[in-house]
Amino acid sequence: MPEQARTLFDKVWERHVVADYGDGFALMHVDRLIVPDLTSRALTELRTRGLVLARPELVFGVADHAITTDPASDDPRGLTNPFIANLREQARHFGMTMLEVGEPGHGIMHVISPELGIALPGLTLCCSDSHSCTIGALGALAWGIGGGELTHILATQTSVQRKPKTMRITLDGRLPPDTQGKDIILRLIGEIGVAAGNGHAVEYAGSAIRGLAMEGRFTVCNMSVEFGARFGMIAPDDTTLNYVAGRPYAPREALWDAALADWRALPSDPAAAFDCEIALDLTGLAPQVTWGNNPAAVLPIDGCIPDPGNEPNPERRREMEAALAYMDLVPNRAIEGTPIDWVFIGSCTNSRIADLRAAAAVVNGRKVAESVSAWVVPGSIAVKRQAEAEGLDAIFRAAGFAWRAPGCSMCVGANGDVVPSGQRCVSTSNRNFVGRQGPGSRTHLASPVVAAASACAGAIADPRKLM
Amino acid sequence: MTALTTLVGPAAPLLIDNINTDLIAPMYRPAQAGILRGLAVKRGDLAGMLFAGWRYDAQDREIPEFVLNRGPFRNARFLLAGANFGCGSSRDTAALMLSAFGIRCVAAPSFGEIFRDNCFKAGMLPLVLEREIVAALAQEASGGAEFTLDLAAQTLRAPSGRIVHVEVPAFRREQLLSGADEITLTLRRSEDILAYQDRERATRPWLFLPQRENC
Numbered sequence: 001m002p003e004q005a006r007t008l009f010d011k012v013w014e015r016h017v018v019a020d021y022g023d024g025f026a027l028m029h030v031d032r033l034i035v036p037d038l039t040s041r042a043l044t045e046l047r048t049r050g051l052v053l054a055r056p057e058l059v060f061g062v063a064d065h066a067i068t069t070d071p072a073s074d075d076p077r078g079l080t081n082p083f084i085a086n087l088r089e090q091a092r093h094f095g096m097t098m099l100e101v102g103e104p105g106h107g108i109m110h111v112i113s114p115e116l117g118i119a120l121p122g123l124t125l126c127c128s129d130s131h132s133c134t135i136g137a138l139g140a141l142a143w144g145i146g147g148g149e150l151t152h153i154l155a156t157q158t159s160v161q162r163k164p165k166t167m168r169i170t171l172d173g174r175l176p177p178d179t180q181g182k183d184i185i186l187r188l189i190g191e192i193g194v195a196a197g198n199g200h201a202v203e204y205a206g207s208a209i210r211g212l213a214m215e216g217r218f219t220v221c222n223m224s225v226e227f228g229a230r231f232g233m234i235a236p237d238d239t240t241l242n243y244v245a246g247r248p249y250a251p252r253e254a255l256w257d258a259a260l261a262d263w264r265a266l267p268s269d270p271a272a273a274f275d276c277e278i279a280l281d282l283t284g285l286a287p288q289v290t291w292g293n294n295p296a297a298v299l300p301i302d303g304c305i306p307d308p309g310n311e312p313n314p315e316r317r318r319e320m321e322a323a324l325a326y327m328d329l330v331p332n333r334a335i336e337g338t339p340i341d342w343v344f345i346g347s348c349t350n351s352r353i354a355d356l357r358a359a360a361a362v363v364n365g366r367k368v369a370e371s372v373s374a375w376v377v378p379g380s381i382a383v384k385r386q387a388e389a390e391g392l393d394a395i396f397r398a399a400g401f402a403w404r405a406p407g408c409s410m411c412v413g414a415n416g417d418v419v420p421s422g423q424r425c426v427s428t429s430n431r432n433f434v435g436r437q438g439p440g441s442r443t444h445l446a447s448p449v450v451a452a453a454s455a456c457a458g459a460i461a462d463p464r465k466l467m
Numbered sequence: 468m469t470a471l472t473t474l475v476g477p478a479a480p481l482l483i484d485n486i487n488t489d490l491i492a493p494m495y496r497p498a499q500a501g502i503l504r505g506l507a508v509k510r511g512d513l514a515g516m517l518f519a520g521w522r523y524d525a526q527d528r529e530i531p532e533f534v535l536n537r538g539p540f541r542n543a544r545f546l547l548a549g550a551n552f553g554c555g556s557s558r559d560t561a562a563l564m565l566s567a568f569g570i571r572c573v574a575a576p577s578f579g580e581i582f583r584d585n586c587f588k589a590g591m592l593p594l595v596l597e598r599e600i601v602a603a604l605a606q607e608a609s610g611g612a613e614f615t616l617d618l619a620a621q622t623l624r625a626p627s628g629r630i631v632h633v634e635v636p637a638f639r640r641e642q643l644l645s646g647a648d649e650i651t652l653t654l655r656r657s658e659d660i661l662a663y664q665d666r667e668r669a670t671r672p673w674l675f676l677p678q679r680e681n682c
Contacts, residue, residue, distance in 0.1 A: 015667075015671075018656070018659055018660055018663045019656060019659055021638050022637070022638065023636045023637055023638055024636075025636070025638045027653065027656065027659075027660075029660070029663055029664070029667070031674050049650075051650065052681050052682060053681050053682065054660075054681065055678075055681065056679045056680075056681050056682075057675075057676040057677060057678055057679045058675075058676060093682070094681075094682060095679050095680060095681070095682060120673070120674075122671075122674075123674055128557060129557055130555065130556050130557040130581055143581075144557040144581050145557060145581065145584070146557050146558065146559030146562070146581060146582075146584065146585035146588060147558075147559045147560075148559050148585060148588035148589065149559075149584060149585070149588060151650065152649055152650050152653065155650045155653075155654065156650065156653045156654060156657075156660060157660065157664075158653060158660055160638075160649065160653070162636070164580075194485055194551060194554065195485070195550060195551040195554070195577060198551065198577050198578075198579075198580065199577075199580070225555075225581075228551060228554060228577075228579065228580070230580045230581065249676065250673075251672075251673035255672060255673050256673075258671075258672075258673065259671075259673040262671060294485055294487075315484070319483075319484070412556075413494075414494065431487075431489075431555065431556075433487050433489050433490070433555065434489075434490065434520075435489065435493070435520060436489060439497060439520075
């Protein structure tokens with residue numbers, strides 16, 4: 001009998017099943033585990049219960065949510081921060097690796113794990129963070145977990161999961177210049193809604209995805225969870241394998257050759273069937289920007305703010321009215337030209353070197369509008385140093401941007417980097433929820449080039465008019 | 468984990484779609500926003516933090532219109548919610564805060580998946596019911612009358628006597644009924660896990676890093 005055609009997801013899932021629990025549940029092996037600062041209490045719990053850390057060499061700690069990004073901080077390493085201090089102390093006790101603040105290797109977990117080669121194609125990786133799906137861009141199976149599950153993985157190196165259905169999203173079309181991975185994923189979520197991926201593992205395919213560099217692919221996979229998909233994957237190809245080659249934790253020499261042969265066989269078989277197929281043609285895609293309080297409330301940058309009066313569904317109409325009131329926006333007006341107070345370029349969605357290069361190209365020779373506070377927060381020490389070597393920091397600083405230290409920063413404000421109440425921010429992050437960037441903050445999600453153009457214009461701006 | 472066998476009490480209706488975990492489990496109360504910026508995620512009073520942005524005003528007074536501040540729903544044991552409840556952040560405080568408040572069963576047309584898993588970890592039942600059924604139950608719930616969940620029988624009894632059959636996968640059902648600690652159960656399979664690792668190390672050695680002493 002010929003072997004059954006399988007998807008990328010099936011292949012990686014099946015090889016990680018330690019035990020089948022029936023009903024679709026399986027005990028899955030977790031090849032890599034990352035513990036961010038805010039959930040270090042899971043390590044404390046492990047210790048309190050007298051349990052052993054199952055595989056210290058496969059577990060990494062990183063201070064990203066709680067760490068200051070203030071370059072002038074008097075405690076740049078977070079020595080007095082209780083979350084970071086505990087993570088450091090527990091890492092020492094358990095013999096796991098702490099990716100120490102300020103040293104090469106430090107940064108946002110979803111930026112550094114591929115950078116260091118901790119994340120590789122075909123492996124499983126968990127972090128106690130919903131954006132773990134970012135790592136699926138390598139062809140890995142990566143998913144977010146809560147703090148309780150984190151303790152389970154620390155103790156056993158496994159996680160009980162129920163196998164989801166599969167969904168393929170085929171994105172074709174040649175992207176115009178000035179559109180990026182962020183525009184692709186925002187456009188997609190606007191089309192299918194914030195719950196379309198519930199219960200599914202998504203594979204992104206199509207020419208628009210193949211044409212993206214790794215940075216753009218990470219951006220796309222990063223926001224899978226924003227439409228309910230816990231897993232978002234892209235089949236490894238030359239772009240992936242060239243990216244992975246030579247990374248500090250990646251295999252070398254004979255082991256590399258063996259890994260390469262394995263990874264080349266991971267893509268979905270041509271005859272593989274998916275439970276659900278979605279296709280979207282992105283030809284002529286315009287830069288996107290959100291207007292409401294979830295990522296599906298999105299518009300092309302030259303579009304008009306929607307009118308709840310045109311919405312027949314009463315529940316949705318109320319939701320739109322509430323969002324417009326919170327965002328202080330007027331229906332039917334152009335979104336372009338809406339005055340802003342803040343710009344945040346950073347987060348696990350858009351803080352990689354290609355993001356900073358694209359933003360710097362817009363900013364070069366321009367000034368940040370006087371009314372705007374604009375920040376660049378690189379995703380890692382490696383990104384920061386690379387940007388500095390290329391002179392990007394000088395471009396940002398000359399324009400009036402603050403050039404900060406790596407961390408999650410203003411995406412979630414857990415370290416105190418918040419947008420003040422009532423102020424409006426164009427942000428390259430992933431969530432525009434009520435209060436996400438601080439109580440009363442108003443967030444417009446967009447790509448780094450839209451954020452850069454908006455910083456200079458002092459208002460939501462179309463980067464195509466600047467280039 | 469505390470076992471969940473039966474649950475009796477009022478069901479608070481909150482039929483809004485896409486309620487995310489930032490809203491369920493905010494990092495601070497509105498009144499603390501100015502003070503605590505940067506010191507976020509203090510766990511403190513879990514029950515008191517639940518839906519804090521909706522429950523309290525900036526002076527830390529209860530907002531009387533919010534359902535959990537109203538009469539019988541202060542003792543709610545169930546929450547009837549809209550679709551995609553618990554989407555967003557993976558913070559398990561969302562489940563822990565609901566449970567600390569006394570709500571151990573949320574019924575909704577669909578759930579954010581990480582939240583759903585976190586519920587089981589917290590000894591809670593996230594119950595998927597059709598939108599129309601949730602809406603009908605909300606009608607019955609509005610006076611604060613009692614609902615009864617019998618997990619072993621897989622039934623939810625509404626105040627009118629209507630019985631709704633609830634489908635809970637056997638694996639999860641047994642876990643809730645026994646209250647067994649999942650780590651303890653998995654550690655009983657340590658030999659299987661080690662055998663898996665030995666097998667994989669032989670087949671795909673690059674998945675493993677140089678071994679360290681564990682403690």
